[in-house]
Amino acid sequence: MTTEVDVISCPVCGGKVLIESDDKVSHCGYCASPVLGPDQSRMCVNHPGILAKEVCNVCGDLLCEDCFEKRVGDYGGKLLTIVNCSKPSCVSESEWAKSLNEEYQRLANMDWADRADNIILRITGGGAVIMMIFELFFILGMLYMQYFTSLGSLFPQWTIAGITIPGLPVIALMIMGNLLGALLLQTSLQVFVHDRQFTSGLLLLFLVVIESAFLLWRGLYFNLRQLPDPTFLLVLLTAFIIGAFLILVGSLGAVYIGNKKRIQMNRAKDKLGLSG
Amino acid sequence: MPEENKVYTIFDRPKGLRFIGLLQMAFGAVGLLATIGLIVASIVGSPELPGGIGFVYAALVFVGVAIPCLIIGNFVDDLRRNAVIAQIIYSLAAMGLAGLFLFLRGLQYIWTVPLFQIELVIAIGNLSAFIVATQAFVILYLILTWDSAVPPAGAKVIRDRGEARRYEQDLVPLPFTPAVLSSDGVTELSDDESKHVLEIRKEYTVEGMAVLCSNCGGATPLTKVERNRLKCDYCGVTLGVSSVFVPCENHPEYLAATTCAVCGNHFCRKCLTAQEPPVDERWAGSTIFMCRKCFEGRYRPAVTTTSFVVPIDKLFSTAGSRFSSVGRIYGRFLGAYGSVMKHLWRVPLELLASLGKSGGGSGGDNCVGALIMIVIIIIAIPILAGILLLVGAIIIIPFLFYAGLIAVTFEAIKVIRKTDFQSIDTVRIQSIVEKKKQKQKQSKMRPVTRSWESDYERIPSEARRRQMEEHRRSEEERRKRIYEDRRPAQTFWGER
Structure with missing residues (x-):
């Protein structure tokens, strides 16, 4: 055992590391990251002269690439990667986790699309955020006109069971617009997920068409063209056009890149016999 | 391990300490009610409280009972040394005063308190005896369990239940500090x-x-x-x-x-x-x-x-979580409201019955009074409370819902700008510069769990076997290639 009294700090989180053995891996007392013992060799336990790359999660031996296998284990709903050595006891202890299919990972790697995906995310996301803000300002403006100005008389009223609630159409239709905006925002973020990019792109295209049609209809239904000051309408329309254009461009890009990924995945599955 | 280095959690507190905390809080609540009662009685000009003496009593009860009991009761069960000491001092004072009161007035002393048209008879002598007994128990208990109720000075106490639970599971053995540590790895630098x-x-x-x-x-x-x-x-x-x-x-x-x-x-x-x-x-x-x-x-x-991949219902539950939680609160509140109403109706009905039994005398006045009471208590108060609840729901719920939508928009902006990823290095330096412990905050738009759904599990066993075999072969080849290309160990370490 080590006799030094210095506190050894974890190189990952800064927590205290209690050195349990001079020639074995110890673990940080806080985050449990493995830390080398003071006199421990940095080499693989089976191949002296080759630097170790991993630590067996069961016995704590240092291992080189030839001596470990990676597994994916479900820890309370999170899929985490663990490493074990080839000792039968360690393999047996790790069998609850499934072997990582590295070939599948290699074939399904989509890092080539990172740059394009980042641009697509920013375009669709930016457009969706503009649409969301646009819808929020739209409802605020309409409520203000309905309840605090005489312009509310321009807006139609609904009578339900003989009772007319002032501003009901404004509230109901504008809330629907807000929900549609939230749906756009949600879908625009999903274009960043590889396996959902294609369908999210298509869905975005559909939603932006619906949103445009719904907006035009609301404008006509509430007689917004008759507003004495067209500033409100112009500002909102400009924001809407910019947002819709961005979403349109982004979603087309998502469909294009997403389709390429879809083809790549299908090929990978065919190659590995996963299609059946 | 020295006692002062031991870490205590909220789960280490003795059960009796929790009871003491609740008891004190109950005394505080009663004191608060008494304060309100005295103020109302003074405002309506009760003859028992002439010349504004009611306000003086109210101030005394508020400062002497409500505030200290609520504050001490709130802290005493949190394993706080000062709160326990304050509790003992307060209990001694309360015992002394209640004992003096008993000595001067005796156990049979009673108060008659007016409440609208009725009078409440309070056995204040018995209440004083109860205070003496409970406060004596509190003092005795705290002294006997001093070691477990009061952690040593300087000991770390985890009071947050979530953190304490993680600590109990051996997950948080060390507290972290938002300061640079000196070379000994323990002392904080200035x-x-x-x-x-x-x-x-x-x-x-x-x-x-x-x-x-x-x-x-x-x-x-x-x-x-x-x-x-x-x-x-x-x-x-x-x-x-x-x-x-x-x-x-x-x-x-x-x-x-x-x-x-x-x-x-x-x-x-x-x-x-x-x-x-x-x-x-x-x-x-x-x-x-x-x-x-x-x-x-x-x-x-x-x-x-x-x-x-947040399912769409999750997005709206994120945005509308406040909506649903407010709804739940309203639901609970309405349940409680309904049960209170039962009692509210029972009291006037009993009063009405007693008025009916009293017969004769100023029968007409009684009848009018009873009717007014029925109108006020049974109809007006519930309706008024209902309207207030409804108005509250109409205003508060949409407001919170929209606040949720705005929060989601801000989260989305962070995701798009990629600023929601905070490296441990950045967080550490930020915490030192800002001198505050960084809270671990996960993006609302990025859930951290996902159900197990592996393609690997869905494929037929024969295909799986073929795939495994192919995988094994390709892996062997890959490892051979790596072995041939392997750099010597010294590469990372210069010429040591």
Whole structure:
């Protein structure tokens, strides 16, 4: 055992590391990251002269690439990667986790699309955020006109069971617009997920068409063209056009890149016999 | 372990301490009600409280009973030394006063308190005796259980239940501090010294691969490693050397600090973020470290665990969580409201019955009074309360719902700008600069769990066997290639 009294700090989180053995891996007392013992060799336990790359999660031996296998284990709903050595006891202890299919990972790697995906995310996301803000300002403006100005008389009223609630159409239709905006925002973020990019792109295209049609209809239904000051309408329309254009461009890009990924995945599955 | 170094959690408190806390809070609540009652009685001009004496009584009860009982009761069961001492002093004072009262007035002394048209008879002598008995119990209990009710001075006490639970599961053995530690790894440096360390530290070295210090963020060359330890060039802290002995995937100039828990690749502190560990006894650490790609969760679940893929109902539940929680609160409130109404109706009905039984006398007045009481208590108050609730719901719920939507928009902006990924290195330096412990906050738009759904499991067994065989062969070839290309161990370590 080590006799030094210095506190050894974890190189990952800064927590205290209690050195349990001079020639074995110890673990940080806080985050449990493995830390080398003071006199421990940095080499693989089976191949002296080759630097170790991993630590067996069961016995704590240092291992080189030839001596470990990676597994994916479900820890309370999170899929985490663990490493074990080839000792039968360690393999047996790790069998609850499934072997990582590295070939599948290699074939399904989509890092080539990172740059394009980042641009697509920013375009669709930016457009969706503009649409969301646009819808929020739209409802605020309409409520203000309905309840605090005489312009509310321009807006139609609904009578339900003989009772007319002032501003009901404004509230109901504008809330629907807000929900549609939230749906756009949600879908625009999903274009960043590889396996959902294609369908999210298509869905975005559909939603932006619906949103445009719904907006035009609301404008006509509430007689917004008759507003004495067209500033409100112009500002909102400009924001809407910019947002819709961005979403349109982004979603087309998502469909294009997403389709390429879809083809790549299908090929990978065919190659590995996963299609059946 | 010395007692002052022991970490106590809220679950270590004795059960009786919790009871004492609740008891004191109950006394405080009664004191508050009494204060309100005295003020109302004074305002309506009760003959028992002439010349504004009611306000004086109200102030005395408020300052002497309501406030101290509520404050002490709130803190005494949190394993706080000062609160326990305050409780003992207060209990002694309360015992003394109640005892004096008993001595002067006797056990049979009663008060008649007017309440609208009725009079409440309070056996104040008995109440005083009750106070003497309970406060004596409190003092006795606190003295007898002093060691468990009062942690040693300077001992760390975890009062947050969530944190305490994690600690009880051996997940949080150490508190962290938002200050640079000195070379002993324990003492905190002063603000000026911390600032100095941050100013002089360098994040790059010209001497080859470096290790980033988890204390100050400075880079110390790997060549200075001795016995698998490294003294930081800037703050002097002794760092252990990670068993992950490869360069960071993104920064070849740094030794990887650890592996990403999700993909298993190796990264430095600049490329890893930290998240709450899964609730699973097999996971020993308090944290999982994750690289940006896995944090973003762009791959299928066989590769990653985090994901952007928020089901649409989750988005709205994020935005509308306040909506639903407010709805639940309203639901509970309405339930409680209904049960209170039962009692509200029972009291006037009993009063009405007693009025009916009284017969004769000023029968007409009684009848009118009873009718007014019925109108006020049975009809007006519930309706008024109902209207207030409805108005509250109409205003508050949409307001909170829209606040949720705005919050989601802000989260989405962070995701788009990619600023929701905070590396452990950035967080550490921020916490030192801002002098506050960084709260671990996960993006609302990136849930951290995802159900197990592996393609691997769905394929037929024959195909799986073929796939495994192919995988094994390709893996063998790959390893052969790696073995042939392998660099000598010294590569990372210069010419040592």
